[in-house]
Amino acid sequence: MSADPLELDAETMRRLGYRVVDLLVDRIAGLAGEPAWRGGKREELQRRLERPAPELPVDFDEILDELTADVLPLAARVDHPRFMAFVPGSPTWPGVLADFMAGGYNIFQGTWLGSAGPSAVELVVLDWFREWLRLPLSAGGLFLSGGSAANLTALACARLDRYGGHDRSAVIYLSEECHSSVERAARILGFHPDQIRVLPTDDSDRIRLDALRSAVDTDKAADRTPFLIVANAGSTSTGAVDPLPELAEFCRANRLWLHVDAAYGGFAVLTERGRAMLAGLEEADSITLDPHKLLYQPFEAGCLLVRDVALLERAFRVMPVYLQDAAVGGAERRALSTPTGGDGINFGDRGLQLSRSARALKVWVSIQYFGLDRFRTVIDRTMQLADHAERWIRASSELELVTPASFGVVCFRREAGGDDAQSERANSALVKALAESGEGLISSTRRGDRYALRLCILSHRTRAEDVDRVLHWLERTPIPDQRDTRR
Numbered sequence: 001m002s003a004d005p006l007e008l009d010a011e012t013m014r015r016l017g018y019r020v021v022d023l024l025v026d027r028i029a030g031l032a033g034e035p036a037w038r039g040g041k042r043e044e045l046q047r048r049l050e051r052p053a054p055e056l057p058v059d060f061d062e063i064l065d066e067l068t069a070d071v072l073p074l075a076a077r078v079d080h081p082r083f084m085a086f087v088p089g090s091p092t093w094p095g096v097l098a099d100f101m102a103g104g105y106n107i108f109q110g111t112w113l114g115s116a117g118p119s120a121v122e123l124v125v126l127d128w129f130r131e132w133l134r135l136p137l138s139a140g141g142l143f144l145s146g147g148s149a150a151n152l153t154a155l156a157c158a159r160l161d162r163y164g165g166h167d168r169s170a171v172i173y174l175s176e177e178c179h180s181s182v183e184r185a186a187r188i189l190g191f192h193p194d195q196i197r198v199l200p201t202d203d204s205d206r207i208r209l210d211a212l213r214s215a216v217d218t219d220k221a222a223d224r225t226p227f228l229i230v231a232n233a234g235s236t237s238t239g240a241v242d243p244l245p246e247l248a249e250f251c252r253a254n255r256l257w258l259h260v261d262a263a264y265g266g267f268a269v270l271t272e273r274g275r276a277m278l279a280g281l282e283e284a285d286s287i288t289l290d291p292h293k294l295l296y297q298p299f300e301a302g303c304l305l306v307r308d309v310a311l312l313e314r315a316f317r318v319m320p321v322y323l324q325d326a327a328v329g330g331a332e333r334r335a336l337s338t339p340t341g342g343d344g345i346n347f348g349d350r351g352l353q354l355s356r357s358a359r360a361l362k363v364w365v366s367i368q369y370f371g372l373d374r375f376r377t378v379i380d381r382t383m384q385l386a387d388h389a390e391r392w393i394r395a396s397s398e399l400e401l402v403t404p405a406s407f408g409v410v411c412f413r414r415e416a417g418g419d420d421a422q423s424e425r426a427n428s429a430l431v432k433a434l435a436e437s438g439e440g441l442i443s444s445t446r447r448g449d450r451y452a453l454r455l456c457i458l459s460h461r462t463r464a465e466d467v468d469r470v471l472h473w474l475e476r477t478p479i480p481d482q483r484d485t486r487r
Contacts, residue, residue, distance in 0.1 A: 016060055023064065024096070028079075031461070035438030036083045040074040081461040082440030082470055087236060087264055090459035091298035091362075094369040098362035099298050107361075110354040111326035112344025119345055122360035128367070129289065129305060132269050134282040140309030142350040143359040146302035147263030148181035150288040151230075153304050153312075153351050155185050158228050158257040158286065160315040166190050170227035171219050173197045175207035175242065177235040179261055205240035205403065205447075207231065209250070216254060228257040233278055233287075234265020237445045237454070239386075239406030241265065244280025251285075258283065263290040263302070265407050270372065271380050277407075294379060294407075296460055297362050309350075317349035378460045382408045385457045389467050398475045402447050408457040411447060416479060424451035429480040437477075440470040 008016075048070050077083055079090040102118075109115040109122070122143060130139045144150050155172075163170060172186055176198055186196055197219075199211045216226045229251060231242040244260065251258040260266075260281055266289040268274025269281065281287065284307065291301040306312050319327055328344050348354040367375070386405035393399045393412045403411040416426035428444065431453065435441050445454045453474065457467065 019060070019064065023068065028093070031077065031079065032081055034077060034080065036080040036441040037076045037435045037438075038074050039435075045070065045074070076441060079459060079461065080441075081459055081463065081466045083459065084455045084457055084462070084467075084470060085441040085443035087293055087456055088458045089292050089299055090296055090461055091292070092296050092366045092370065092460075095297045095362035095366040098365040102358040102361050105358075107358040109356050109358050110348035111323070111346045112328050113326040115358065116344055118358040118361060119347060121358070121364045122347065123345060125360040125363050125367075126303070126305070129303065133266070133287065133305065135287075135305060135307060138308050138310075139305055141303060141305040141312065142347050143356075144302040144304060144351060144353075145300040146292065147179065147261065147288050147290045148184070148302075149352070150263070150290075150302045150304040151179070151181045151259070151261060152185035152188060153316075154259045154286040154288060154306070155182075155189055155228065157306060157312050157315040158259065159189065161311045162227060162257065167225060167227075168192075168195075169223065169225045171195050171197060171224050172228050172230065173199060173212060173215060173226070173256075174230040175199050175201050175232065177201055177205050177207075177232055177237055177240055178230055179232075179236050179263070182230050182261065201240070205235060205238045207242045207247070209243060209246055212247075212250065216256075226254060226256055228259060231258065231260045231284075233260050233262035233281055234268070234407050236264060237409075238403045238411055238447070239265065239409030241277055241406070244278065244283065246280075248280050248283030257285045259286045259288070260284040261288045263288045264293055267291070267294040267375075268379055268383070268407060270376050271383075273383060274379065274407075291363050293458065294382075295363065295366075295375065296378070297366060301359050301362065304351075312350040316351055317346075382457050382459075382462070385462060385464060385467055386410050386455075388464055389455055389457065389471060392468070392471050396471075396475055399471070402450065402452040410455045410457075411445060411452040412455070413451065413453050414474060414479070420450065426479045427451055427453055430474055430477070433477065433480045434470070434473060437473070439473050440466070442470065442474075 076085070078088050107115050107118050109118050112119050126141055144153060159166065159170070166189075170191070172191060172195060174182055174197070178198070183196060197215045199215060200208050202208050212229070219226050229247060231244060231247050233241055233244065248258055250256070262278070262281060265274070265278065266281070266287065269278050286304060286306045289303040289305065291297040291303060292299050326346060328346050347356065383405070386408045389410045390401065390405040393401045393410065398415055399412050400415055401410075401412050403409075413423065413427045414430055416423045418426075428451065431442060431444050443454050443456070445452050455467075455470070
């Protein structure tokens with residue numbers, strides 16, 4: 001044993017690394033031939049995996065064998081070409097390698113002192129995003145774990161900017177199509193249920209402006225303070241886009257903060273069609289983005305952009321004495337600033353995390369390796385495939401369209417006869433049976449009180465034949481015995 005009990009020699013590190021790379025490449029190369037989903041029962045998995053932590057080393061090959069038999073395959077393959085449930089994630093290989101390098105370099109990117117190079121890369125990537133969204137030069141932000149963390153950070157920043165803390169009279173407005181993370185963020189920040197207005201949507205699943213105006217007027221008359229509106233730019237359930245130009249105008253007139261959750265659809269601005277769908281996004285005060293969705297990066301990669309990035313630092317910067325060597329910029333901080341801190345950016349001053357990895361590195365590597373034009377091609381193709389699915393459903397005598405294609409989402413259901421309850425049981429049985437068949441995976445949602453099948457096409461691996469294969473299965477497979485279905 002070496003003097004360092006946790007160190008490996010160079011040859012051993014290479015051997016283990018090559019084993020892992022070969023494992024990942026073989027997995028990706030054979031992905032289309034695998035089922036889109038495999039699950040496992042908790043009691044069975046615990047029986048296989050539960051044991052005391054070993055006191056002595058276990059051979060790496062033995063560890064890999066157990067991982068590839070009992071752990072890693074028992075999951076949804078979210079990068080599978082026929083995984084069309086929830087919001088798929090389909091990372092590029094250069095992005096995966098960049099994450100590997102970030103882990104291997106063990107990057108701490110909370111301060112400029114700790115990671116000048118990776119922090120500079122994050123600034124570059126954030127500026128790419130700012131330019132794509134046509135935000136002003138004052139805009140900036142940070143990378144986070146995902147859209148949930150970005151929504152929470154945005155609400156916290158907006159509240160501190162407007163009130164300096166919590167205000168019991170402040171009211172948040174959102175539509176019934178809003179992502180659950182928004183309500184969760186408001187709850188975490190101490191907003192009571194009576195400070196959150198969930199508003200109805202129109203026939204296109206967009207927030208109703210008349211309902212919003214009425215709610216704001218009612219709150220003003222009751223001496224409450226209208227504070228913030230959350231708009232969707234590609235809702236998770238149906239892909240809906242709220243009327244962003246009209247919402248921006250309303251917010252300016254009423255001094256409301258406009259936060260746009262563009263976690264799903266935001267990067268569609270790279271295409272001509274997507275930019276037209278997202279007109280008005282550039283007027284937002286803050287925007288949530290998820291590069292691990294429509295920019296094809298490995299989990300985790302979320303992002304928040306704020307129109308005035310200085311507001312983020314005012315909201316989150318705390319400078320304890322034990323970090324004084326890492327202080328950067330600003331006249332008010334010069335007393336603590338040292339030459340090692342310099343004039344860089346401490347991303348720990350812009351959000352909740354001090355300890356954070358280099359999440360922007362994978363975006364930087366991927367965009368440079370492929371070039372933006374290839375990303376535009378793939379984003380356009382996902383929308384075209386959703387259009388293709390909509391045409392199939394409209395032409396089918398067995399399937400009924402519930403919502404038209406928006407970005408990559410199409411909602412529909414199988415005609416099963418009977419009342420709504422019987423139809424729901426039948427369609428729910430189909431979702432379960434499709435998953436168990438290995439042919440593909442879709443999810444479900446509701447449009448009002450109606451149960452609907454939900455197809456979400458996002459993977460860069462998905463082709464028209466994959467969409468056809470899943471729709472043909474849903475159209476032609478006999479509806480399973482519903483007595484075995486759990487709602």
